Amino acid sequence: MKTVLVVEDSVTERHYLTRCLQQAGLGVTCVASVEEAREKLSHHRPDLVVLDVILPGQSGFEFCRALKVNPHTSEIPVVICSTKGTEVDKIWGKMLGADAYLAKPVNPEELLCTLEELIQ
Numbered sequence: 001m002k003t004v005l006v007v008e009d010s011v012t013e014r015h016y017l018t019r020c021l022q023q024a025g026l027g028v029t030c031v032a033s034v035e036e037a038r039e040k041l042s043h044h045r046p047d048l049v050v051l052d053v054i055l056p057g058q059s060g061f062e063f064c065r066a067l068k069v070n071p072h073t074s075e076i077p078v079v080i081c082s083t084k085g086t087e088v089d090k091i092w093g094k095m096l097g098a099d100a101y102l103a104k105p106v107n108p109e110e111l112l113c114t115l116e117e118l119i120q
Contacts, residue, residue, distance in 0.1 A: 003027040005046040007037045020108045034058040053082035068097030077118035
């Protein structure tokens with residue numbers, strides 16, 4: 001079973017994303033901060049990371065960049081899902097290594113299509 005690490009501080013968004021991903025047959029691990037994500041990644045390598053931008057402590061943008069420059073995590077696809085959905089935000093996310101950038105509220109079909117493309 002393919003697994004996804006969801007890094008999202010909103011309880012509502014975590015539940016929404018988890019439900020969408022589990023209905024698609026994916027295993028889901030959720031955390032509320034970059035610090036928790038680092039801890040999970042030290043024990044388990046997911047097939048994909050879904051990442052919010054506005055998080056407590058380090059931003060999702062910074063964490064995305066850190067994932068992509070680390071040789072142990074650089075190959076893990078990262079999908080940013082954020083309320084920061086301007087073209088500038090999307091360009092910035094891609095420049096920092098995000099494989100896809102979806103604006104919230106996330107369309108479940110778009111999310112699943114994006115994940116399918118990246119996990120194959």
